[in-house]
Amino acid sequence: xxxxxxxxxxxxxxxxxxxxxxxxxxxxxxxxxxxxxxxxxxxxxxxxxxxxxxxxxxxxxxxxxxxxxxxxxxxxxxxxxxxxxxxxxxxxxxxxxxxxxxxxxxxxxxxxxxxxxxxxxxxxxxxxxxxxxxxxxxxxxxxxxxxxxxxxxxxxxxxxxxxxxxxxxxxxxxxxxxxxxxxxxxxxxxxxxxxxxxxxxxxxxxxxxxxxxxxxxxxxxxxxxxxxxxxxxxxxxxxxxxxxxxxxxxxxxxxxxxxxxxxxxxxxxxxxxxxxxxxxx
Ligand code: SF4
Numbered sequence: 499x500x501x502x503x504x505x506x507x508x509x510x511x512x513x514x515x516x517x518x519x520x521x522x523x524x525x526x527x528x529x530x531x532x533x534x535x536x537x538x539x540x541x542x543x544x545x546x547x548x549x550x551x552x553x554x555x556x557x558x559x560x561x562x563x564x565x566x567x568x569x570x571x572x573x574x575x576x577x578x579x580x581x582x583x584x585x586x587x588x589x590x591x592x593x594x595x596x597x598x599x600x601x602x603x604x605x606x607x608x609x610x611x612x613x614x615x616x617x618x619x620x621x622x623x624x625x626x627x628x629x630x631x632x633x634x635x636x637x638x639x640x641x642x643x644x645x646x647x648x649x650x651x652x653x654x655x656x657x658x659x660x661x662x663x664x665x666x667x668x669x670x671x672x673x674x675x676x677x678x679x680x681x682x683x684x685x686x687x688x689x690x691x692x693x694x695x696x697x698x699x700x701x702x703x704x705x706x707x708x709x710x711x712x713x714x715x716x717x718x719x720x721x722x723x724x725x726x727x728x729x730x731x732x733x734x735x736x737x738x739x740x741x742x743x744x745x746x747x748x749x750x751x752x753x754x755x756x757x758x759x760x761x762x763x764x765x766x767x768x769x770x771x772x773x774x775x776x777x778x779x
Contacts, residue, residue, distance in 0.1 A: 503540035508533040511543060515560045524701030524710075525555050527675030528622050531699075532562070532591075534678065535685030546589045549578040551598035554629045555622035555701065558593045572602030575610045578617045586616075586756050589689060596623040600636040600656050611665035611694055613755040618688045618695045621658060622675070624703035632706030642707075659736035662696045663729055663748055669695035670732065670748040674717050675702070676710065680744065687746065693754050700742065713742065720745035 511533045519525050536546060546564040550556035552571035559566025565588075569577045578592035599607055599621045610617075626644075627633045633646045636656035643650050662670045669691040673681030681699060688695035700717065702709040720735065720743045732747040762768070 502542050502545065504542045505540060506537055506543075508537050511536050511563050513561055513563045517561050518557060519554060520703075520705045522704040523554070523628075524624060524675035524703065525558070525622050527678045528555070528593075528620065528681065528699050528701050529558065529561055531673070531675070531678040531681035531685055532558075532593075532620070534682035535689065536564070538682060538686045539689060541589060541689075545587065546591070547578075547581060549574050549581065549590065549592045551594045551603060552629070553595040553598050553627075554703070555593060555595040555624075556598060572598050572604075572606065574598060575603055575606040575619070578619075579610055579613065579615050582615050582617050582756055583759060586760060590617040591620065591689070592617055593620045593622065595628075595635075596621060596625065596637040596656075596658070597627050597635045600658065600661075604636070607661075608665060611662065611667045611696070614668055614693045614752060615756050616693055616754045618685070618691075618697065620685065620688075620697045620699055622699050622701035623658060624701050624707060625709060626703050626707040628703040628706050632703075638707075657736060658696075658698045659747055660733055662698070663733050663736060667696045667748070668693035668750045668752055669746070670698075671696070671746045672698040672700070672742065672744050674700045674713060674742075674744055676714065677717075677744070684746070691749065692751060692757075716740065716742045717744055719743070720747065 543564045548559045548562050548564050549567045550558050551574040559568050574592040574594050578590050582590045625637045627635050634651045639655050641650040671684045673684045684697050688697050700713050718741045726746045726749045729748050735743050
């Protein structure tokens with residue numbers, strides 16, 4: 499995936515646009531970790547594209563000095579996948595929040611996982627809809643009281659890591675925005691992974707649902723003896739409701755859809771849309 503290594507500093511990945519997030523927003527930590535991860539990989543900004551949907555965290559591409567695409571709600575993954583299929587030489591990172599990936603764009607997550615296209619997904623999860631002032635999101639806990647759920651959330655809480663594992667995602671990890679160095683390492687490893695990499699980044703919203711204290715207490719590294727090829731054990735750890743494990747839950751190398759498409763093209767098996775459509779002429 500690395501094309502032309504460049505020696506740059508963190509500031510070389512920062513755009514001139516100042517982040518508009520609230521002071522203390524967890525997304526600052528994820529942004530910092532992304533700068534670090536790209537610098538650590540010596541990625542060329544010209545060969546990197548950051549794609550987002552809609553939400554506070556989806557402002558992300560504006561703050562990067564890479565190529566970027568701020569798309570529409572829940573659609574970061576279709577854009578990112580199409581981009582990678584058309585331009586396999588580029589490193590493609592899709593970013594967004596829990597609403598974008600687990601509600602509005604949840605269907606896209608399922609099929610992107612099954613395709614195993616070589617892109618990296620960073621989900622900034624704050625367990626709320628920050629942009630629209632604090633309604634519940636799929637990852638809000640059962641019973642969560644907000645202005646739109648005055649008697650507490652009646653639905654169950656979505657489990658991002660367990661879902662990614664059962665969708666057969668080939669790289670599954672969790673980090674925390676308050677630990678940007680560790681998160682940067684996960685972003686590096688996710689980008690180096692050949693296939694669909696899913697990084698669940700806990701990223702609190704201090705304005706509408708401040709989970710910093712709770713997560714400071716519950717995040718813990720994965721057990722030292724965890725084998726990232728053991729998906730069943732990874733699933734057991736993902737189902738732990740007391741602790742939020744950080745690190746690489748699961749990693750597996752297997753063929754990617756972009757690789758397979760390139761191989762078909764080399765064999766002259768490109769899809770001929772004109773020939774197909776001529777049947778209906
Ligand atoms: Fe961050 Fe919450 Fe402010 Fe949005 S509303 S910028 S998620 S702190």
